Amino acid sequence: MATQPANDTPATDPLDGWSLPAWTYRDAEFYALEQERIYRPSWQVVCHESDIPAHGDWHSLDYCGESVIVVRGKDDVLRAFTNVCRHRGSRLVDGSTGCARKLVCPYHAWTYDLDGRLTGVPDSASYPTLDKGKAGLVPVDLEIWRGFIFVQLEDDGGPSVARMMAPYEDMVAPYRFEELKALGRVTLRPREVNWKNVGDNYSDGLHIPVAHPGLTRLFGKGYGVEAQENVDRMWGAMVDRPSDNWSERLYQNLLPPVPHLPEDRQRYWLYFKLWPNVAFDIYPDQVDFMQWLPVSPTTCLIREISYVLPDDRREMRAARYLNWRINRQVNAEDTALITRVQQGMDSRSFSIGPLSDKEVCLKHFCKKMRDVIPEARLEHQPAAGWSRA
Structure with missing residues (x-):
């Protein structure tokens, strides 16, 4: 497995080689701080521009006790608002x-008009304190990165999505994200694990040869990981040896050439995880986004959907189906793994674990968590x- 650290500066923090303590994966007070300090200021993907093409089209996203609606206005501008009426707080x-x-x-x-302005109040004269000009929908920060729409509940001065992905813009450009269209609908998968367990597993390369025989058959020993300041990257190039598994073997055989991709990307799987919980799985045949949204200290919701470029070739349709079959098995394996970890976190015998120098993404994530919530340094x-002290 190839690894590349974020930089060559030696670490001086004595906790650099250790995981986060188990209690942070189940503690209600720690979870509440995560909501405030990590999730509310983070950028969360809602959908793609192509999902809301017409005036009045909207998509919503619920997280952190908020509901955010993204709507296309009559002026063709995309805006985001909290999905809350300014009268009595009802969901709109x-x-x-x-x-x-x-x-x-x-x-x-x-x-309310599509631009958020309050335009109609029945019996408005009976509201002596109402100022319609100040009672429009509450706006939410919105950013469009390569066609994907992100929202942010609170601005803490952190980087934009474009800035986070800046080191990889040239790598992403050939995939023509802006032209993608949804393949199916968003899938919601509840999981009985803390949200961090999903992310830890997503960026972990050490478990690939142990727990994912299918990916090992496809990539051999060529699966790599690296960590940047706000983005993890994982990758694997398919080997030429035919797989023993029929879905994988057919995918290897049927995946057609993709004219807009460079030669070295024709049989290349690429993954990005943006801090703290949004991932893009990039294949020659399709692009998926996945995010894991916290629901409670020990539960989360995985939200995912696939996007594709127009391609009516039968081989491409077959490749996309086979991709789904392969990754369905990988997802089942990962679900079993993270469930076992969450269960182990409840044992009094486990507090923290040592990290390999090859676990560069997990080490970097743990450092960011300790920086944001210093109590994560407590074993x-x-x-x-404690959070109110």
């Missing part, structure tokens, strides 16, 4: 997607109320 829309000429609250029919769980 239900579901994950829809289309509306105006946003009308189902409680008292307060009406053992502090007494209740």
